[in-house]
Amino acid sequence: MKILNVVGARPNFMKIAPLMAEYPRYENIQAILVHTGQHYDEIMSKLFFSELGIPEPDVNLEVGSGSHAVQTAEIMKRFEPVLINYKPDVVVVVGDVNSTIACGLVAVKLGAKLVHVEAGLRSGDRTMPEEINRLLTDSISDLLFCTEQSGVDNLLKEGISPQKVHLVGHVMIDNLLRNKEKAKNSNILNLLNLNGDDYAVLTLHRPSNVDDPVIFGRILDALTIIQNDMPVIFPVHPRTRKNLVSCSLAKRLEEMPGFRLTDPLGYLDFLKLMSNAKVVLTDSGGIQEETTILQVPCLTLRENTERPITTELGTNQIVGTDPQKILAAYRNATSGNWREPQIPPLWDGKAAKRIVDIIVKSI
Numbered sequence: 001m002k003i004l005n006v007v008g009a010r011p012n013f014m015k016i017a018p019l020m021a022e023y024p025r026y027e028n029i030q031a032i033l034v035h036t037g038q039h040y041d042e043i044m045s046k047l048f049f050s051e052l053g054i055p056e057p058d059v060n061l062e063v064g065s066g067s068h069a070v071q072t073a074e075i076m077k078r079f080e081p082v083l084i085n086y087k088p089d090v091v092v093v094v095g096d097v098n099s100t101i102a103c104g105l106v107a108v109k110l111g112a113k114l115v116h117v118e119a120g121l122r123s124g125d126r127t128m129p130e131e132i133n134r135l136l137t138d139s140i141s142d143l144l145f146c147t148e149q150s151g152v153d154n155l156l157k158e159g160i161s162p163q164k165v166h167l168v169g170h171v172m173i174d175n176l177l178r179n180k181e182k183a184k185n186s187n188i189l190n191l192l193n194l195n196g197d198d199y200a201v202l203t204l205h206r207p208s209n210v211d212d213p214v215i216f217g218r219i220l221d222a223l224t225i226i227q228n229d230m231p232v233i234f235p236v237h238p239r240t241r242k243n244l245v246s247c248s249l250a251k252r253l254e255e256m257p258g259f260r261l262t263d264p265l266g267y268l269d270f271l272k273l274m275s276n277a278k279v280v281l282t283d284s285g286g287i288q289e290e291t292t293i294l295q296v297p298c299l300t301l302r303e304n305t306e307r308p309i310t311t312e313l314g315t316n317q318i319v320g321t322d323p324q325k326i327l328a329a330y331r332n333a334t335s336g337n338w339r340e341p342q343i344p345p346l347w348d349g350k351a352a353k354r355i356v357d358i359i360v361k362s363i
């Protein structure tokens with residue numbers, strides 16, 4: 001069986017790594033890896049391949065950045081001949097980025113079976129580009145693998161046949177559990193002079209937060225107070241850095257000595273940084289889940305989440321972008337007034353094995 005796997009953007013790499021490690025256990029599987037090149041900087045892409053032991057991609061489409069239409073269309077144009085050349089039986093796409101829907105659409109039109117890993121998540125917010133990517137990818141997939149029960153429920157509500165839907169746990173958590181020990185050797189706390197300190201970690205890159213100077217400014221209002229209390233470490237996504245400069249908010253940062261910007265970090269450094277943090281503030285999807293496993297309080301700077309299990313069982317709280325709400329939650333989190341987390345069902349490091357077993361049996 002020829003299985004062609006697609007990655008494109010940073011959050012895809014940790015999801016594909018456990019699958020690529022699993023395939024060699026099956027003699028009759030030939031695994032092919034295609035990188036669309038949606039993310040292309042060394043620190044947004046290449047570093048993750050070496051740290052996570054992902055094989056070199058067989059093909060890199062090198063699409064780079066662009067508007068949604070341009071990026072999606074360019075991926076489709078460049079992916080089609082690759083698919084015609086390799087003629088895979090199965091195409092596996094992960095997550096919810098533009099590469100996911102672009103390659104999924106090409107695959108089904110050429111008659112390959114489409115497998116979506118991390119299916120069924122719904123924020124209910126159709127202004128999020130990822131929500132559109134999720135809805136469309138799920139509606140054309142032949143096998144849909146869910147990380148949590150809400151994903152299964154959403155898919156059945158949308159009329160997807162139950163035979164196609166499987167609750168298997170989370171490949172991104174497989175990857176975290178595999179790398180947790182290795183991350184302990186990271187030197188990042190020394191490099192950032194954080195030994196023994198309480199500190200907060202911040203990540204922000206959603207267009208709804210960083211493309212709007214008013215909202216970005218409100219988040220900074222809360223952070224101005226937090227950074228007086230403890231250092232706030234902020235690995236800055238390229239999109240966010242561009243916006244900080246263009247909307248002149250960068251000036252405010254000069255008056256915030258505890259607010260410490262770094263380049264985006266590699267996987268192992270970021271895992272170590274998160275594991276030892278007092279609190280994490282984020283608008284990322286994956287970080288809401290990783291903090292649940294690491295038992296670190298997470299404040300999600302959005303009005304919704306497509307990963308509700310992290311608020312029901314985990315350490316996550318949705319706080320939005322109102323500075324008062326962010327500060328109230330921050331005080332609870334740092335004073336220990338936070339829920340004891342439980343590990344979500346099947347987040348046990350074996351999701352990739354379940355997925356490959358089901359692919360082999362069903363296709």
Ligand code: UD1
Binds near residue numbers: 011039040129
């Ligand atoms: C993409 C995903 C988002 C994911 C995020 C993680 C979509 C719709 N969005 O958003 O779901 O959470 O990745 O990072 O697919 N840039 C660089 N170097 C890079 C990549 C990007 O400088 O290696 C800059 C470019 O200027 C680009 C901007 O970042 O215009 C945004 O990149 P893009 O891939 O369009 O979306 P992300 O915001 O990264």
